[in-house]
Amino acid sequence: MHDRGEVAEITKRKILQIVKDLNYQPNLLASTLASKKPYLFATLFPAPPSSDGYWNKPAIGVKKRIQELNQFGVDIQPFTFNQAEPKSFIENAEKILSINPEGIVFAPFFKKESESFIEQLKERNIPFVFIDSEIKLAGQLGYVGQNSYQSGMVSGKLLDLILPEGNILVMHFAKEMDNQNHLVQREKGFYNWFKKNKQTTRQLYTTEISDTSSDIWMDQIVNTIHKKNIKGIFVTNSKVYYAGRLVEKFGWDDMKVIGHDLLRENVLFLKKNLVQFLICQRPEEQGYNSINKLFKYIVQKKGIAKENYTSIDIVTKENVDFYKEF
Amino acid sequence: MHDRGEVAEITKRKILQIVKDLNYQPNLLASTLASKKPYLFATLFPAPPSSDGYWNKPAIGVKKRIQELNQFGVDIQPFTFNQAEPKSFIENAEKILSINPEGIVFAPFFKKESESFIEQLKERNIPFVFIDSEIKLAGQLGYVGQNSYQSGMVSGKLLDLILPEGNILVMHFAKEMDNQNHLVQREKGFYNWFKKNKQTTRQLYTTEISDTSSDIWMDQIVNTIHKKNIKGIFVTNSKVYYAGRLVEKFGWDDMKVIGHDLLRENVLFLKKNLVQFLICQRPEEQGYNSINKLFKYIVQKKGIAKENYTSIDIVTKENVDFYKEF
DNA sequence: CTGAAAGCGCTTACAG
DNA sequence: CTGAAAGCGCTTACAG
Numbered sequence: 138m139h140d141r142g143e144v145a146e147i148t149k150r151k152i153l154q155i156v157k158d159l160n161y162q163p164n165l166l167a168s169t170l171a172s173k174k175p176y177l178f179a180t181l182f183p184a185p186p187s188s189d190g191y192w193n194k195p196a197i198g199v200k201k202r203i204q205e206l207n208q209f210g211v212d213i214q215p216f217t218f219n220q221a222e223p224k225s226f227i228e229n230a231e232k233i234l235s236i237n238p239e240g241i242v243f244a245p246f247f248k249k250e251s252e253s254f255i256e257q258l259k260e261r262n263i264p265f266v267f268i269d270s271e272i273k274l275a276g277q278l279g280y281v282g283q284n285s286y287q288s289g290m291v292s293g294k295l296l297d298l299i300l301p302e303g304n305i306l307v308m309h310f311a312k313e314m315d316n317q318n319h320l321v322q323r324e325k326g327f328y329n330w331f332k333k334n335k336q337t338t339r340q341l342y343t344t345e346i347s348d349t350s351s352d353i354w355m356d357q358i359v360n361t362i363h364k365k366n367i368k369g370i371f372v373t374n375s376k377v378y379y380a381g382r383l384v385e386k387f388g389w390d391d392m393k394v395i396g397h398d399l400l401r402e403n404v405l406f407l408k409k410n411l412v413q414f415l416i417c418q419r420p421e422e423q424g425y426n427s428i429n430k431l432f433k434y435i436v437q438k439k440g441i442a443k444e445n446y447t448s449i450d451i452v453t454k455e456n457v458d459f460y461k462e463f
Numbered sequence: 464m465h466d467r468g469e470v471a472e473i474t475k476r477k478i479l480q481i482v483k484d485l486n487y488q489p490n491l492l493a494s495t496l497a498s499k500k501p502y503l504f505a506t507l508f509p510a511p512p513s514s515d516g517y518w519n520k521p522a523i524g525v526k527k528r529i530q531e532l533n534q535f536g537v538d539i540q541p542f543t544f545n546q547a548e549p550k551s552f553i554e555n556a557e558k559i560l561s562i563n564p565e566g567i568v569f570a571p572f573f574k575k576e577s578e579s580f581i582e583q584l585k586e587r588n589i590p591f592v593f594i595d596s597e598i599k600l601a602g603q604l605g606y607v608g609q610n611s612y613q614s615g616m617v618s619g620k621l622l623d624l625i626l627p628e629g630n631i632l633v634m635h636f637a638k639e640m641d642n643q644n645h646l647v648q649r650e651k652g653f654y655n656w657f658k659k660n661k662q663t664t665r666q667l668y669t670t671e672i673s674d675t676s677s678d679i680w681m682d683q684i685v686n687t688i689h690k691k692n693i694k695g696i697f698v699t700n701s702k703v704y705y706a707g708r709l710v711e712k713f714g715w716d717d718m719k720v721i722g723h724d725l726l727r728e729n730v731l732f733l734k735k736n737l738v739q740f741l742i743c744q745r746p747e748e749q750g751y752n753s754i755n756k757l758f759k760y761i762v763q764k765k766g767i768a769k770e771n772y773t774s775i776d777i778v779t780k781e782n783v784d785f786y787k788e789f
Numbered sequence: 790c791t792g793a794a795a796g797c798g799c800t801t802a803c804a805g
Numbered sequence: 806c807t808g809a810a811a812g813c814g815c816t817t818a819c820a821g
Binding site: 493495499 | 797
Binding site for chain 1: 490491492493495496533534535610613614616617619620621624625627656739772773774775776777778779780781782784785786
């Protein structure tokens with residue numbers, strides 16, 4: 138059964154048949170108790186800029202599942218990298234290899250750097266799970282995250298439904314769009330919703346704001362909004378509070394705003410009715426599930442689903458309280 | 464430590480101090496392996512009228528968690544009752560008591576009958592968890608389900624947001640509203656949203672349809688819809704496909720419809736754009752979580768949260784595919 | 790190579 | 806009453 142040594146082929150088949158007949162299920166408790174084998178997992182996520190930052194949340198879910206699996210000898214070593222420095226990704230990937238974990242969860246944020254990391258993981262036969270974004274067919278054990286294109290479709294549908302008239306502005310708040318495939322996909326889904334569903338009675342405009350350190354960016358936006366009869370704003374990421382501030386400052390009563398993620402300030406604007414919808418993706422659950430994938434595959438030796446698209450949650454003032462807990 | 468017999472108070476305190484100092488955590492694996500104690504749980508849910516019915520779903524989640532907990536000696540005995548017969552609730556409650564389970568999950572559908580069941584459970588010291596609806600302060604271990612009032616608020620908000628003009632019809636499809644506290648709460652939340660948020664520019668109407676065995680009910684509804692300039696329909700439960708059929712039959716292009724639950728036919732209407740939103744509550748997850756509560760409390764002897772309000776999910780054509788899996 | 794013993798961290802039936 | 810042995814279902818180091 139354990140493929141330990143030489144057994145006559147016929148005997149082996151006989152035994153395996155009996156195993157099947159009896160529907161023998163090895164007792165995982167006894168097994169882990171006896172083996173006393175420790176399992177070390179590692180995570181590599183972007184470092185959150187503050188304790189309020191998005192990437193704290195997957196880490197919370199990771200910790201929760203690890204705690205539950207403590208009894209099975211599972212432990213975690215978390216690593217983070219700087220989102221602005223590919224080099225820090227490489228450095229921390231090296232560190233992970235040096236502790237030689239049984240499994241890894243990471244966000245393949247930088248494509249090139251991720252690919253060389255993956256090469257090394259494959260060489261060493263270390264299974265890995267993607268979180269948040271994914272590289273297709275890279276040999277991953279699985280992916281936990283959202284379908285960004287489809288999420289853009291949801292935003293398009295919602296904004297169109299609630300807008301009696303007027304045009305729409307899509308706002309990217311991002312330093313380097315190149316590294317933000319998410320945002321590109323969301324915008325694409327958003328635009329395509331209108332292409333598929335409407336005889337283009339509305340105009341869509343897109344703008345990128347790369348620097349919010351001063352308020353200079355605002356003038357141009359305000360200008361656009363007035364000139365182009367903008368009645369709806371879609372912010373492609375969690376920076377929707379910038380749009381909320383704008384709407385509040387200028388008192389645009391009939392402006393409808395949609396953005397992403399349950400950051401504290403975003404929820405505040407939601408509650409003030411200055412933002413109508415936040416599209417969310419349960420990051421804690423994603424962290425939890427990513428570790429669970431490793432556990433099922435490595436410890437329980439079970440098959441797991443390759444893709445695990447998180448639900449695209451539509452959050453309003455009225456149901457937000459049921460999404461904040463984990 | 465186990466309070467087995469007489470131990471000098473001072474020794475006991477000393478030992479417990481050491482336990483604390485070492486932060487000793489008993490090994491649950493070894494414990495369950497050694498004790499070989501079986502844990503029998505029971506569920507008491509309404510019997511689903513067909514394999515497509517709502518109450519199959521919590522049962523799926525129950526089964527999943529039970530399977531995972533098999534290793535811990537946890538097993539389940541499911542019971543169902545007829546939603547139209549309080550007597551069948553009593554009968555099955557009796558059966559449950561006769562098998563003497565360690566814990567119970569049930570839907571307190573009939574108030575009076577549930578209360579007498581609860582009395583007996585308390586006498587025998589059997590912990591129980593409510594699912595789907597709750598009786599407050601009844602000594603339950605916890606509650607897993609939705610906040611129906613708040614869910615009605617969500618529906619009110621959505622329908623108002625997407626309706627440029629026109630009035631609204633609230634439809635109850637139910638035999639006996641008395642036993643359907645859910646529906647009453649949803650309606651109340653729905654009405655109150657308009658009371659709180661609008662200077663009542665729209666009229667709201669409510670209708671109860673208790674018999675759908677023939678098509679007679681339709682005439683009156685169609686009449687109302689035309690006469691009262693109804694542009695929005697809110698169906699308080701999963702029977703929203705009846706409204707979908709109506710909209711399809713009469714080709715009401717600008718009618719907006721909101722209802723509940725991901726039944727197959729409802730999803731069909733959602734995909735056809737005849738229903739705009741389905742409000743959902745992840746019934747499989749509820750079943751899963753209810754069993755998990757019993758497990759944590761009875762087997763792991765951990766504290767658990769009393770209330771576990773499920774998220775109020777807003778589902779559209781665009782995100783429905785991410786809610787169907789479990 | 791391979792069978793059988795020791796041991797994982799507990800619980801419980803049992804002897805004293 | 807209470808200490809110590811046997812055993813839960815496995816894994817692994819070891820003897821033959």
